[in-house]
Amino acid sequence: MGMTFAQKILAAKAGLKSVAVGQIVEIEPDYCLSHDNTAAIAKTFKKIGVERVKYPERFVIVLDHTVPASTEKYALGHKEIRQFVANQGIEHFYDAGVGICHQVLPEKGFALPGTLILGSDSHTTTYGAFGAFSAGIGRSEMAVLYATSKIWLKVPDTFKIVVHGRLQEPVTSKDLILKIIGDIGADGALYRSIEFSGEAITEMSQASRMVLSNMAIECGAKNGYIAPDDKTFRFLEDRAVREYYPVYPDPDAQYERTLEFDASQLGPQVAKPHTVDNVFPVEEVAGTKIDQILLGTCTNGRLEDLRLAAKIVCGKKIAKGVRMLVLPASREVLLKALSEGLIDTFVRVGAMVLNPGCGPCLGAHQGVLAPGEVCLSTANRNFKGRMGSPDAEIYLASPATVAASALIGVITDPREVFKGGAK
Amino acid sequence: MNEGRVWRYGDDVNTDVIFPGKYTYQPLTPEEMATHAMEDLDSSFAVEVKEGDVIVAGANFGCGSSREQAATCLKAAGVAAVIAKSFSRIFFRNAINNGLPVIELKEGIDGIKKGDAVAIDFGHGAVIHQGNEYHFPALPKEVLAILEDGGLIPHVRKELGKG
Numbered sequence: 001m002g003m004t005f006a007q008k009i010l011a012a013k014a015g016l017k018s019v020a021v022g023q024i025v026e027i028e029p030d031y032c033l034s035h036d037n038t039a040a041i042a043k044t045f046k047k048i049g050v051e052r053v054k055y056p057e058r059f060v061i062v063l064d065h066t067v068p069a070s071t072e073k074y075a076l077g078h079k080e081i082r083q084f085v086a087n088q089g090i091e092h093f094y095d096a097g098v099g100i101c102h103q104v105l106p107e108k109g110f111a112l113p114g115t116l117i118l119g120s121d122s123h124t125t126t127y128g129a130f131g132a133f134s135a136g137i138g139r140s141e142m143a144v145l146y147a148t149s150k151i152w153l154k155v156p157d158t159f160k161i162v163v164h165g166r167l168q169e170p171v172t173s174k175d176l177i178l179k180i181i182g183d184i185g186a187d188g189a190l191y192r193s194i195e196f197s198g199e200a201i202t203e204m205s206q207a208s209r210m211v212l213s214n215m216a217i218e219c220g221a222k223n224g225y226i227a228p229d230d231k232t233f234r235f236l237e238d239r240a241v242r243e244y245y246p247v248y249p250d251p252d253a254q255y256e257r258t259l260e261f262d263a264s265q266l267g268p269q270v271a272k273p274h275t276v277d278n279v280f281p282v283e284e285v286a287g288t289k290i291d292q293i294l295l296g297t298c299t300n301g302r303l304e305d306l307r308l309a310a311k312i313v314c315g316k317k318i319a320k321g322v323r324m325l326v327l328p329a330s331r332e333v334l335l336k337a338l339s340e341g342l343i344d345t346f347v348r349v350g351a352m353v354l355n356p357g358c359g360p361c362l363g364a365h366q367g368v369l370a371p372g373e374v375c376l377s378t379a380n381r382n383f384k385g386r387m388g389s390p391d392a393e394i395y396l397a398s399p400a401t402v403a404a405s406a407l408i409g410v411i412t413d414p415r416e417v418f419k420g421g422a423k
Numbered sequence: 424m425n426e427g428r429v430w431r432y433g434d435d436v437n438t439d440v441i442f443p444g445k446y447t448y449q450p451l452t453p454e455e456m457a458t459h460a461m462e463d464l465d466s467s468f469a470v471e472v473k474e475g476d477v478i479v480a481g482a483n484f485g486c487g488s489s490r491e492q493a494a495t496c497l498k499a500a501g502v503a504a505v506i507a508k509s510f511s512r513i514f515f516r517n518a519i520n521n522g523l524p525v526i527e528l529k530e531g532i533d534g535i536k537k538g539d540a541v542a543i544d545f546g547h548g549a550v551i552h553q554g555n556e557y558h559f560p561a562l563p564k565e566v567l568a569i570l571e572d573g574g575l576i577p578h579v580r581k582e583l584g585k586g
Contacts, residue, residue, distance in 0.1 A: 024565050036448050037490075043450075047576055049585040066448050073449050122489040122513055138491040138517040140575045147579065152565050186435045187483035191512050220483060222512055275435055362444040362488070383439040383487060385463035390440075 002250025004158040005225045006193035009133045009247050013116050021256075023155045031058055031110050032145050033119030035101050036065040039077035041120065042084040044143035053088045053146045060092040061085055062104045067096035067357040070365035088146075099330025099356040102126040102214060102298040107332050109239035113228040113246035118142075118151065123298055123380065125221065128194075128213035129206065130236070131228030131246050136217065156222045157256040158193040158249075163200035165264030170308060170400035170418045173208035174300055174378065176200065177215045178269040178396065180261060182279025190220035192256065195249060200263035201226060206235045207302040214299050215380050218276040225249075268414055270376075271396040274384040282401060288411040290395075292375040293318075293402050294387075296327025296354070297361045300378035300399050303336050309403035310342040312417055313349045319409030324351035325367045327359050351406075363387045369394075376402050376411060424544050427477035427503050430461075430468060431537040434481035438493035438514060440464035447490050453499035460496040474501035477543070479535045481507065485514020491521070498523040504543055506550060508532055519566055520575035526550065531557035 003011065007019050014025035034041055038061050045053075053059065061081065069075035078096065085093040094104050102123055105111045113131030117124065120142040127134035141151060161180065167173065181188070194216050201209065209226050216224025228246045236244075268282040295301075295309050306328065318324050326346045328334040334356055337343050343353055352367075354360075360367030361379040368388030369375055375387055375394050382394035397405075400414035407417060440463040442456065461468035478484075478497065484507035485493060494517040497505065504524040518525040526543065528550055535541060535552055542551040550557045562570065572578035572586075580586035 024563050039448075040450065044576060048579055048583070050583065077448060077450065120489055120491075122487065124489075136489040136513050138489055138494075138513060138520055140491060140520045141516065144575060144579050147583070154563075186486055187509060187511075190483060190509055220486065220511060275437075277435075362447070364444055364448055368445075381439070381487060383437045385443050386439045388445075390443075390463040 001254060002252035004193060004253040004255065005195055005247060005249040006133065006156050006158055006223065008249065009114065009116060010153060010155050019155045021155050021157050024152050025155065026150055026152050027116060028149045029058065029118045029145065029151065030115040031060055031117045032142060033060050033062070033101055033105060033117065033121065033124060034142050035062050035121060036077060037120055037139055038081045038084065041139050041142045042080065044140055045146045048143060048147045050147040053090065054149045056088050056090045058149065059090050060105060060110055061090060062094040062098065062101035063096045064100045065358045065362065066364045068355065097331060097355060099332065100298045100301065100358055103301065103329035103333065106130060107239065107330055109236060109241040112236065112240055112244035113232065114244055122217050123214050125216045125224050126210055126214040126298065128216065128224040129209040129226050130232055131225065133223050133225070135223050156191055156193045158195055159189050160195050160197065160255040160258040161261065162258065163196065163198040163261045163263050165262050166200055166203050167263045167266065170414045171266055171268055172308070172398045172400060173204055173211040174398035175266055175269045176261070176263060177212050178271055178279045179266060181215065181219045181277050182269065184219050184259070186219060186275055186277040188219040192221055194221045194224045196224060196226045202229070205304060206231045207304045211299055218380060268398060268401050270401065270411060271382055273382050273393040273395065276380070276382060276396065282397070282411065282413045285395065285411050286413055288395065289374060290322060290376045290405060290410060291373040292367065292369065293322060293324040293406045294327065294360055294367065294375060294377035294379060295324065295399055295402050296329065297358070297379040298329060299380040301327055301329030301333065303333050305378065305399040306333070306337045306342045309399045310345040312400060312403035312414065313407060314345050316349060316407050318350040318406045322406055322409050324406045325360060326351045326353045328356050330356050360387055376405050378402055424542055425475065425503050426540060426542040427475045428473065429535055429537060429539045429541055430472070430476060430478045431535060432464065432478065432480040435483045435486055436464065436480050437487035438485055438490050439487055441485065441493040442490055442496050447492065453495050456492050456496035457499035460500045469500065472500045472502065475503045476501060477503055477541055478505045479532060479541070480505065481532070482509045484510050486511040489513045491517045494518040494521040494523050506532065519570050522570060522574035524570060526559050528557055528559050531555060
């Protein structure tokens with residue numbers, strides 16, 4: 001009997017011929033990611049009583065959540081992390097300003113097909129878009145990985161999500177994943193591995209695929225795999241830190257469920273407060289007044305996102321009373337956006353461009369919300385209190401929808417603006 | 424046998440409301456974390472919670488961010504166990520790793536209300552509420568061993584001969 005992607009990679013990593021769903025295996029991840037939480041992890045590591053990180057070359061540490069530090073406590077945390085990586089000889093360290101971890105790992109060539117990557121961050125699922133098995137874990141587990149490099153994982157059941165047809169511009173992969181999460185619910189794929197496939201997935205860019213895998217966790221999935229192809233291999237040219245060996249599911253693999261969607265009929269989607277699965281077609285929320293726009297984050301802060309938004313706002317002005325924040329996912333994205341004139345466009349329309357990082361998405365600093373305020377964001381979560389006040393509201397949408405809405409000051413169907421205004 | 428008073432919540436209780444992001448990167452002790460437990464969902468919780476209380480919730484408890492403080496703060500607040508219809512996988516792992524028992528109960532949850540008393544018989548895998556007994560499956564032995572050692576760090580210290 002054939003195996004799913006999750007079964008194949010977990011069997012290979014555990015040194016077994018095959019594994020069954022529900023089986024617990026002990027594995028060693030290829031790469032492990034942590035970010036500003038490394039300060040806390042380092043303290044837990046010390047409690048274990050092991051002096052040295054066993055394989056420092058397997059750990060990638062990116063400072064992104066509270067950069068640049070806005071409080072003395074954050075600054076101290078960063079300082080402790082810099083000391084820790086220096087003491088332990090952890091070379092794959094990316095200090096404040098390089099970018100958001102989930103953009104930096106792919107850019108620096110760690111997100112490789114056929115690898116197993118664990119991170120003390122729930123959106124570690126992002127690397128599934130490169131054919132990796134990647135999932136979030138906790139801080140204590142990361143500390144134990146420093147010490148032993150070993151961890152247990154349960155072999156998950158798999159949902160196959162097939163997306164037929166092609167997305168019609170300005171509808172994006174963000175609209176697609178919101179639609180999927182809205183349909184199956186916040187726990188629709190709980191503890192499952194998802195394999196995305198179909199014409200829409202094959203046709204979309206590598207960056208668009210990352211949105212699907214990034215948000216797979218929002219319907220409870222353990223990981224969100226997309227079969228690597230020429231687009232993936234091209235992205236990794238001159239980036240891959242080592243050779244890699246793609247893993248594909250067997251044609252006769254057993255899936256718990258197969259779900260089918262049609263991209264060609266899909267319109268823009270919006271998740272209303274306070275859960276990601278509270279999804280409606282944009283027409284049903286159009287007219288909702290907004291105070292802040294957030295364009296960017298690890299979900300939608302890549303070059304194609306900034307290009308699409310810039311195309312919509314270019315030469316116009318943000319509506320009065322609306323604050324627009326632009327948060328590129330990495331320094332590389334920011335540099336390309338600068339050279340293409342996109343940053344110039346955003347600044348001229350009245351947006352504030354923030355340094356690459358997680359910024360306001362998790363309410364830790366930069367652009368937090370006051371009680372009663374409404375934010376329309378391209379991020380991946382709209383939980384109560386996430387961006388500051390628990391009495392603020394967060395709506396989630398695509399870069400096209402937030403750009404169109406920034407111009408009008410209320411949630412707006414991007415197809416209306418895109419028709420007439422796009423250059 | 425553990426008997427406790429119930430705090431009752433619904434589906435999809437996420438880690439942002441259990442432990443808000445604004446505290447996530449602050450170096451806090453577990454006791455300090457406990458003062459923010461459930462802050463954005465139920466402001467009375469941190470004030471009134473007592474040692475041995477039990478949280479009973481719907482599906483997908485602990486969804487969202489991987490922040491381990493969501494489990495640490497509940498444990499430090501004195502919560503004896505979280506009983507839910509299902510758990511998000513990262514919260515489930517974090518709870519076990521913090522020595523906080525998590526019980527996945529398929530039946531009986533809808534009848535449990537805030538303030539009710541429930542007894543948990545870990546040995547027989549049963550939750551007892553108003554005379555009714557609801558059974559939950561045993562944890563896999565690898566996972567149970569971590570919980571029994573009081574969490575992942577003491578478990579690993581023991582395995583490495585440092586405990």
